[in-house]
Amino acid sequence: MEVGFLTFILASLSVVYSCRVGITDWNNVVVVREGMLTTLICNDTGVRGPVTINWKVKLFCTNEWKLIMLASANERISGSALKPSMQLTDSNFKDSGVFSLSLKPEAADIGFYSCLIRQQEKILKEEIILLVILTVSVVPDVPIPQYSTLRLIASVTPDFAFTKVTWAGPGDITLKSEKKSKTNTVAKLPQVLNNDDGAYVCIVYPRGNSSSRLFAFNVDVTVSGKADWKKRSPLISTAIQAHTSFLLTCPGVVGDYVQVHWVPPDTRNQNNTKKVFDYDRWRGTLMTNQNEKLQMARLPYNPEAGSFSFLLTPDLKDGGLYVCEVLLNDNVFSQRTSLSVLKVKIKKYSSKMELICLYSERSQVRKVEWKHHNASRKLKMSSSSLGSNTTSLPLPITSDIAGNYTCVLHLKNGQAIQATQAITVSPKVSVDDTTSSPRPSLTALLLLVPLVAAAVGVLLWRQRHISDRGIEQSLSVHSGEAENIYENPEDIRQDLKPRGEDDVYKELER
Template sequence: MECGFLTFILLSLFAVYSSHSGMKDWDDVVVAREGMSTTLTCIDTTVKGAVALNWMGKSVGADEWKLVLSASEGTRFSGAASKASMQLKDSNFQDTGVFSLVFSPKMEDSGLYLCTIKQQERKWKERIILLVILTVTVLPAPTIPQQSTLQLIARVNTDIADTNITWVSPDGISLKSEKMPKIGTVAKLPQVQPTDSGIYGCRVHYWVNSRNSSPFTFDVNVNVANEVASFTNITNGPMISTATQAQTSFPLTCPSVNGDYVMLYWKPPDTKRETSMKFVHQYDRWRGSTMLTEQSKRLQLAGPPYNAEAGSFSFVLTPWIRDGGLYVCNVYFNDNIFSHWTMLSVMKVKTKRLSSKLVLSCQYSERSQVQSANWKLQSRLLDMSSTTLGTITTDVPLPITPDTAGNYTCTLKLKNGQTIWETQAVTLPPKSGRDVSPAPITTPSLPVSLCVLLLLVPLVAAAVGVLLWRQKHISDRGIEQSLSVHSGETENIYENPEDIRQAPPQGSVYMDLKPRGEDDVYKELERYEQCQSLSPTHISSSYSCHICSVPICSRRAL
């Protein structure tokens, strides 16, 4: 029981200590520039009459308060911590209730200030103010040469207050700024021009009692001179000699320093004049601006591990053959230049087919750093020719044979010993016949309406056929009945046409038959004609009705 009680007491004390340790030891924050008049505000208009005022101060982290100024009706006393410039803002404070303290602080005057108001020996009001000293620096000073880098630096001497510093241009636009250790909050404008002259504002925000107070604003006048800056502090790194294939990504490295902006220059390949250097690309990380040229379309700022927005620069080039040459990458930091040079050769292999041969050409730029170039088939060195500087060719007779098929490699060797190559595969032609697959047969598609019509045609034809067969069947029955009546026979003599064709002709009778009515009974017309004039090949064993209008020559026994 006693152990639990002690634990509760300890936890309670710890909670109380934690809550108090997280509390601020001041009621307000005042930011002041060193040497400028500053007011520490302490006002209470509710107290009147005979009052006593004490201002005391101590540095941040100190335990003991020291008297700065003491005043009462008719008497004033300055303590050991007082400065020559310290005075009350209103000497008639007993009537107005304004007890504020005014002075021009120095860097060592920052810290905590306590305003205590007493009346009749009773403490009436107490207020603690944190004084923060701000230092503002403009470089270069006193005037800024053109093309130089303007630096605006602001720093507070204590970080115990939650302060935030921003810089604003004369147009009221917030500038990109960074908080740098042991330096302060920095904003830069590289390559300034006379149009950049004007009044720049430094704004300091702070938090008091979980609220963001109104910012303190300090103005800085910037004047850009007519003279142009001369950059003499240049650090040159070693020049790199290298080569790459055309249309492949190649890294163009820059000095490994964090800079303000980067500029890339280029001297075209196989030229000797230094005056032929051309501007290619520029990126200003403070302004967030980029300047490009036509060649910049094949250039881009490199990604991780590089970070251009933080000042770590490098490029990636996807070159054409004519993009070889000398590349100079200059990184600028506070008007200091760090330079990196790269001599680049670019090679490209091309194939041209003629009637009797295949011409393989290997083209390369920046010949000054190329020691040798050759063509090889596998490991065998080939005969070569060169009609143009920077190009070697070799011929492959046509047709391609197993001896001439294979990987043809062009190899460049630089003067520094580095080698680079590109391979062109030459393959045998496909075998005729078996290797040639027949062309696929494509069946044209028919319109939907035509497909429907084609489906209906056989159905209609079938229906008509059934109808004709039925009518023919009915006609046959009628004729058979009629002839049977006249002959007196019970069997139809026309049922076997082959018997009639083979029988000798004994006379024929021509008959027209027409139906008597709906009973399918046909009568024999009175007109008879002999069919002896017809040849046997014209005698048909079949007959048709009057509907078909086909006369029939038939043979019957008399």
């Protein structure tokens, strides 16, 4: 069987090779849709008098020229390659100089056409024209059902006759297209709607000598009704710790379009379903409601080529049911993922610390428990609300209480996920430091009180003594007996200067 298969490949290659050997140059290229009336132009308006026109063809993948017709002013000879649709466009060619041939070509008519003009034995002109056939397929059949995938397929033969094929939509909007084989180029529009009606244009760019830079062909498309999709939807049940990246997988098909729907956790009301992401790789359009939380995965995935999956970095409220749908032509492949998200919180009170384990999508959870790294230590657990499990630790935290506390979430399918919280010993507080620290300031305050009182007393006594002397001086001046008690300022300073061991100012300075 392997030998036979190899022989088939070699035979096929030899056919392709022989199809491409022969004429490598031509004067003109004509691209035409199968069954469309076309004209192979061959003119020489400078020719006058008796001439003979010879039309012949070398069909694609053949090695011989066959006569189509031989015509002169007096006679016309039909060759073996002549078909009913073939005829000269001007029977009076000897006067007009128009020797063109019209035909409605089929796929079998692809090849090189030769227009040879003779006058007696002299060759006046020879024109080699390469006839290229374009076949256009619209899938599904028109009218296209809404929400289906419109496929526009252009097949150009022979493959060496063109450089590229492109598609444009209504309004001259360029469509993304991909070359699927040497001859086939495909453009797709997933999720078509009524406003996608209109004329689509297939543009073929010829290779080599050509009188036209391009050949454009209109394809009319109408959209009506709705598509009947068939969905395949297995369910994955899993869990992840909050703020950790999670690979949200999609069906493993190379698709045209992907969309993600989300049902919030702990609810199965279909009215709560939200579209959170869609991407059309053909239009290049993207919509997301999750911003950085939900992003298209890259290697080994390639969304631009139709390989889809997502990276999700969820918070507690981002659990729930995720449905990834990949559209390929008129088929929808679906993957459902039920996701529980686990998160640990700490609450501190004056006498205790609470470790709270929160989780979402409770319907797939079998149990949730707290564990200490010392397996012999048994923890008391309580649940104050749905989707939570709490264990309490007394304060302050001592060495026997400290350690790693792990919340373990067990799913009904046997999968388990955990989150660990490290609890350290409370810092020590010195009793001596707290009771002795106010003493220095209190002692200073107690010593300051009598000193301030003494100072005030001395100041009052000095003020009274000065006042008495002032009165005496006033009386002396009034009686004309002026007496200067202080002969010089130093005496004043000496008199006011405190003396003795009970000097109040010295105490104040200290």
